Amino acid sequence: GAVVSQHPSRVICKSGTSVKIECRSLDFQATTMFWYRQFPKQSLMLMATSNEGSKATYEQGVEKDKFLINHASLTLSTLTVTSAHPEDSSFYICSARDGLQETQYFGPGTRLLVL
Amino acid sequence: GESVGLHLPTLSVQEGDNSIINCAYSNSASDYFIWYKQESGKGPQFIIDIRSNMDKRQGQRVTVLLNKTVKHLSLQIAATQPGDSAVYFCAVMNSGYSTLTFGKGTMLLVSP
Numbered sequence: 001g002a003v004v005s006q007h008p009s010r011v012i013c014k015s016g017t018s019v020k021i022e023c024r025s026l027d028f029q030a031t032t033m034f035w036y037r038q039f040p041k042q043s044l045m046l047m048a049t050s051n052e053g054s055k056a057t058y059e060q061g062v063e064k065d066k067f068l069i070n071h072a073s074l075t076l077s078t079l080t081v082t083s084a085h086p087e088d089s090s091f092y093i094c095s096a097r098d099g100l101q102e103t104q105y106f107g108p109g110t111r112l113l114v115l
Numbered sequence: 116g117e118s119v120g121l122h123l124p125t126l127s128v129q130e131g132d133n134s135i136i137n138c139a140y141s142n143s144a145s146d147y148f149i150w151y152k153q154e155s156g157k158g159p160q161f162i163i164d165i166r167s168n169m170d171k172r173q174g175q176r177v178t179v180l181l182n183k184t185v186k187h188l189s190l191q192i193a194a195t196q197p198g199d200s201a202v203y204f205c206a207v208m209n210s211g212y213s214t215l216t217f218g219k220g221t222m223l224l225v226s227p
Contacts, residue, residue, distance in 0.1 A: 106158035
């Protein structure tokens with residue numbers, strides 16, 4: 001099946017710093033990528049949808065200036081958490097979809113801890 | 116908006132039993148349904164999907180049933196194994212919007 005990778009798998013940072021998370025589709029071209037956030041014992045909440053070469057579409061309540069998304073190529077999307085605060089600590093998961101199919105394939109997630 | 120819920124937050128079974136995980140959805144326009152398995156600290160793993168023009172689909176040891184009349188979806192796992200222990204999420208999509216909405220999740224605990 002399709003493989004999606006994320007890097008880093010976990011990151012610890014100080015409050016006020018910015019953190020960049022990469023999401024790559026390894027064996028297919030992802031016309032659309034999605035970023036989710038998951039708090040402990042909760043479901044996945046969609047943050048934003050990005051299409052290659054265009055601006056991301058953010059879900060209601062997600063600050064686009066805080067969570068910067070770049071989808072510069074068909075195999076790479078990045079999420080940058082700017083000026084991170086402890087409440088941003090969460091599990092961030094990306095998924096990617098081949099434009100020819102509806103199935104989304106998920107990355108392994110990135111655990112962010114902001115101190 | 117869409118809401119997707121699960122009837123049982125935790126399901127405990129014995130190894131070898133059959134497991135049934137249920138999911139209810141609210142939007143009758145939903146036309147694509149997926150079950151994902153998520154192990155602790157990992158991303159969701161695709162298990163099986165079904166489209167609204169079907170009411171049953173089978174995979175290896177798994178079966179998904181769709182009842183559009185009552186907007187209900189279930190995942191059946193045959194001969195459940197300890198390795199099946201995980202959180203299972205249903206997700207639904209309205210193709211017109213192309214985004215998935217996830218249910219709350221059911222934790223499946225399989226005892227040897």
